Amino acid sequence: MSEFAQWVLDVGEGKVPTHRKDGEPEDTWISMPHDIVMLLEGDKILAVIDAVYSDFDNSFSSVPYLAQRCIVCPVNTVVDELNEIMIANSIEMPSDYELLYPPEVLNSIVLNNYPQHCLLLKVGIPVVLLRNIDQAQGLCNGTRLLIRRLGDRILEAEIMTGTHIGAMVGIPRIVLNGTSPRWPFTLQRRQFPVRVCYAMTINKCQGQMLKQVGVYLREPVFTHGQLYVAISRVTSREGLKVVIEDEKGAAAATTKNIVYREILDSV
Known part of the structure; x- marks a missing residue:
């Protein structure tokens, strides 16, 4: 648990090793841990739903069940879908x-x-x-x-x-x-x-603490600290699953982590 908490903090502070893609000016891409990221060949949306809302048929109206899980995404269009x-x-x-x-x-x-x-x-x-x-x-x-x-x-x-x-x-x-x-x-x-x-934007889920969280990144995060907010909503490493799509829609293990270090250095 302490190792997971430290990794979440390192993401938020921009201390996780980063790399850049061809044509980009800055190193903003990080690799997600293999036990958290879901590398899939089939339907990514159904996979993240199954991971977060397992046993949904038997618990669909249970307050404790629903209150402890959510899928988070950067934008409302994907949330609505x-x-x-x-x-x-x-x-x-x-x-x-x-x-x-x-x-x-x-x-x-x-x-x-x-x-x-x-x-x-x-x-x-x-x-x-x-x-x-x-x-x-x-x-x-x-x-x-x-x-x-x-x-x-x-x-x-x-x-x-x-x-x-x-x-x-x-x-x-x-x-x-x-x-x-x-x-x-x-x-x-x-x-x-x-x-x-059932799903919310990353910005809307701030302040929530959940047992099961699925982070669905059809598109990368687009602002400072957004990835940190998404992965820090969960109370344990086992409860976090991340699904990332690259520009071709294929499963990927790397995503953007935007951190403005000058903001943190000035605090």
């Missing part, structure tokens, strides 16, 4: 904008930390809260919950993490606003402020 697989086992602007921005275009917009237009939910799936609703009840941004009952205007859910584990709470549909410098309007969406969380 993973969550869709697991679930399967309006706008303020003048009316003439409707010709430029039809509803199907607006409904397809996906923003960070913003619920999707089509939110596919069912009883017994885990979700993560995207807004601070009631901190006194433990309903904070990042809280993970298990859906217990579905309503048109409210969800009944059981808190799985934080200081209010086991509490039954109501999550209302609320109006959320989203903006972008590229848009001449404010997107307004009435939706439940949650996202399915």
